[in-house]
Every structure is written in C-alpha cells, then in structure tokens.
Amino acid sequence: MSVDFDEIEKLQVAGRWDDAGQLLARAAARLEAGGADLLVLCTNTMHKVADQVQAAIDIPLLHLGDATAQAVSRAGLVTVGLLGTAFTMEQDFYRERLASHGLSVIVPPEDDRSEVHRIIYDELCRGVIREESRQIYRDVIARLAEAGAEGAVLGCTEIELLISEADSAIPIFPTTRLHVEAAVDAALAI
Numbered sequence: 001m002s003v004d005f006d007e008i009e010k011l012q013v014a015g016r017w018d019d020a021g022q023l024l025a026r027a028a029a030r031l032e033a034g035g036a037d038l039l040v041l042c043t044n045t046m047h048k049v050a051d052q053v054q055a056a057i058d059i060p061l062l063h064l065g066d067a068t069a070q071a072v073s074r075a076g077l078v079t080v081g082l083l084g085t086a087f088t089m090e091q092d093f094y095r096e097r098l099a100s101h102g103l104s105v106i107v108p109p110e111d112d113r114s115e116v117h118r119i120i121y122d123e124l125c126r127g128v129i130r131e132e133s134r135q136i137y138r139d140v141i142a143r144l145a146e147a148g149a150e151g152a153v154l155g156c157t158e159i160e161l162l163i164s165e166a167d168s169a170i171p172i173f174p175t176t177r178l179h180v181e182a183a184v185d186a187a188l189a190i
Contacts, residue, residue: 003027005125008046012087021049033056037190040064040183043140044155044175045085048093060186065097067182068175069151072103075171079104081144082120083137084155086117093148094155112140124158138167145170 011020024046028039039061040052047064054061072080080098088094090113095105101176108116118151119133137159141152151171154160160174 001031002029002077009121012045013020018052020046021052024049025053028057028061032059038062038186040179042176042179043157045087047097048087048091050093062177062179062183062186063097064175065094066101067178068103068155068173069098069103071173071178071180072098072151072153073101075151075173076173078102078138079106079142079148079150079168080173081106081108081147081149081152082155083108083116083140083144083152083159085120086113088155089113089116091171092161095136098153102116105153108144112143116140119162120156120158124151124156124161128190129162132169134162138161141168 008020010160011017021098023039031039037059037061039053039057040048041042041053041061041064044064048062050061068187080103082089082095084094095107107113109139113172115136123130123133144152149170151173152168153173154163155175155176159178163172165172
C-alpha cells in the first residue's frame with residue numbers, strides 16, 4: 001500500500017507529526033486487516049512515527065533503523081555518518097535508534113545538512129540526478145570520514161539514486177536495500 005507523499009510532506013513541513021503518524025497508522029491497520037504478517041515503513045524520515053504506527057497494529061513493524069544498525073554492526077563499525085532529510089539528520093529519533101545498537105552517529109555541519117536536504121527534495125524526489133549534486137554528496141561523505149565516520153548511512157531512500165559504493169572511500173549503508181533484504185528474511189521466517 002502506498003500513501004500520498006504530498007500529504008505526508010505537507011504534514012512534515014507543518015510539524016504535524018502526530019497527524020502523519022495517524023495517517024500511517026490507519027494505513028498499517030488496513031494492511032493488517034488485509035492479511036499482512038509484517039509491516040515495513042519504506043521511508044527513513046517517517047520512522048519518526050514508527051512507535052505510533054506499531055501501537056496501532058498487532059503485526060511486527062520491521063524498523064529501518066534496526067536493519068541498518070545490524071548491517072553496520074556486522075561490518076564491524078561503530079561510528080557512522082548519517083545523511084538524510086533535515087528531519088532525519090537533525091532530530092533524535094533516527095540517531096537514537098542507531099545509538100541503541102551501540103553505534104555513534106555523526107551528522108554533517110549545518111551547511112552540508114542544508115545541501116543534502118535540498119538535493120533530496122528539489123532533485124532526487126523529482127527524479128533529477130545531477131553530477132554536481134553527486135559531487136556535493138561525495139564531499140560531504142569525505143568530511144564525515146575526516147570527522148571520524150567509519151561508514152556512511154544513506155538515511156533517505158532517494159539517496160541511493162545518486163550515491164553508490166564507488167562514490168565513497170568509506171563503506172556506505174544503503175538503507176533502502178538493507179531494509180528490503182531484512183524484510184525478505186523476516187517474511188521467509190514467518
């Protein structure tokens with residue numbers, strides 16, 4: 001099931017997270033009523049309301065942050081840089097979820113966060129892939145590595161359209177791919 005991202009984005013910008021959580025919780029309940037055994041919330045930023053969604057259903061919600069943290073830990077890393085929307089980088093919900101797995105999380109400085117966020121919404125969400133933006137991300141990742149990041153979490157589903165392993169001197173953790181792999185494993189275990 002998919003929900004209208006335009007409505008979600010408007011709620012995000014307005015800071016109406018509870019309303020966004022209610023919208024997603026209703027959608028999750030419909031999926032459960034339709035026979036779903038497992039739920040995946042295919043967006044990093046909206047994991048801000050993951051607890052609200054989970055509270056509305058009896059089936060498990062596979063948290064994207066958990067799947068990502070497990071992959072980072074399997075790689076033997078402890079400190080990661082986090083790229084994503086401003087909401088994901090600046091608010092605690094995602095960083096704390098990663099930290100609950102024993103990870104240290106570094107976010108880019110404000111100017112870099114602004115550029116990362118702008119590229120997501122102004123370009124990637126619209127299917128625009130620009131080499132200049134790829135270079136901006138490469139530079140941000142390099143600065144995160146200089147600040148001590150051993151790996152980079154691509155904490156927005158659209159970033160994988162722009163960045164791959166070839167763009168980084170440190171390992172990257174593409175959350176979309178990691179979430180899908182974890183969902184397949186979880187579904188096969190049911």
